[in-house]
Amino acid sequence: xxxxTQTPRHLVMGMTNKKSLKCEQHLGHNAMYWYKQSAKxxxxxxxxxxxxxxxxxxxxxxxxxxxxxxxxxxxxHLHTLQPEDSALYLCASSRKKGGSNTEAFFGQxxxxxxx
Amino acid sequence: xxxVEQDPGPLSxxxxxxxxxxxxxxxxxxxxxxxxxxxxxxxxxxxMYTYSSGNKEDxxxxxxxDKSSKYISLFIRDSQPSDSATYLCAMSGTGNTPLVFGxxxxxxxxx
Numbered sequence: 270x271x272x273x274t275q276t277p278r279h280l281v282m283g284m285t286n287k288k289s290l291k292c293e294q295h296l297g298h299n300a301m302y303w304y305k306q307s308a309k310x311x312x313x314x315x316x317x318x319x320x321x322x323x324x325x326x327x328x329x330x331x332x333x334x335x336x337x338x339x340x341x342x343x344x345x346h347l348h349t350l351q352p353e354d355s356a357l358y359l360c361a362s363s364r365k366k367g368g369s370n371t372e373a374f375f376g377q378x379x380x381x382x383x384x
Numbered sequence: 385x386x387x388v389e390q391d392p393g394p395l396s397x398x399x400x401x402x403x404x405x406x407x408x409x410x411x412x413x414x415x416x417x418x419x420x421x422x423x424x425x426x427x428x429x430x431x432m433y434t435y436s437s438g439n440k441e442d443x444x445x446x447x448x449x450d451k452s453s454k455y456i457s458l459f460i461r462d463s464q465p466s467d468s469a470t471y472l473c474a475m476s477g478t479g480n481t482p483l484v485f486g487x488x489x490x491x492x493x494x495x
Contacts, residue, residue: 275427300482302482311485311487312428312485357425361483371416372418372430372433373418373430373474373483375420375427375428375430376427380425
């Protein structure tokens with residue numbers, strides 16, 4: 270248990286569905302991230318929230334919509350996804366210290382399958 | 385040139401061997417260096433965390449950072465089958481720069 274909890278662990282959705290991924294951290298961190306991990310590819314950073322403000326959006330399609338209501342919670346809203354969006358979606362959190370991001374702690378991920 | 389280079393392997397070693405995993409990087413602003421271990425279908429787990437150059441040891445694991453060569457290493461002594469996983473290096477600098485990851489090296493330790 271890393272202190273970062275993701276739900277659901279597995280999700281199967283059709284291309285016309287709308288669903289949300291949830292992440293919660295209990296570490297007192299002030300930065301949270303969404304990463305996408307596809308087979309045989311490196312981790313792809315999707316979104317960064319620092320002090321609840323989105324500071325980075327790595328050219329992610331608009332069918333992915335993040336939300337960070339407070340420093341402990343992060344959501345990823347999904348709609349009209351494509352089969353190629355099937356992947357492991359990982360949430361992570363870290364603490365900004367002296368202007369730098371310290372080590373990140375990951376949740377167990379949500380395995381998403383788009384059919 | 386990619387910001388972080390890591391040989392994806394796969395790397396297969398016998399039980400008890402010493403394993404050396406490496407990453408090179410191009411951004412001299414990186415100051416924080418991490419190694420993560422990821423088992424199949426799980427999230428990455430932080431293994432080692434080092435600030436700036438030097439060595440850090442934790443049990444069978446030793447992390448080395450050589451900032452002058454822009455090269456980091458993870459050594460695993462007396463490797464065990466339970467060490468079989470993908471190992472990812474990660475690093476960050478100052479400001480809002482998030483972690484930058486290597487592709488990961490898949491390691492198999494054969495009993």
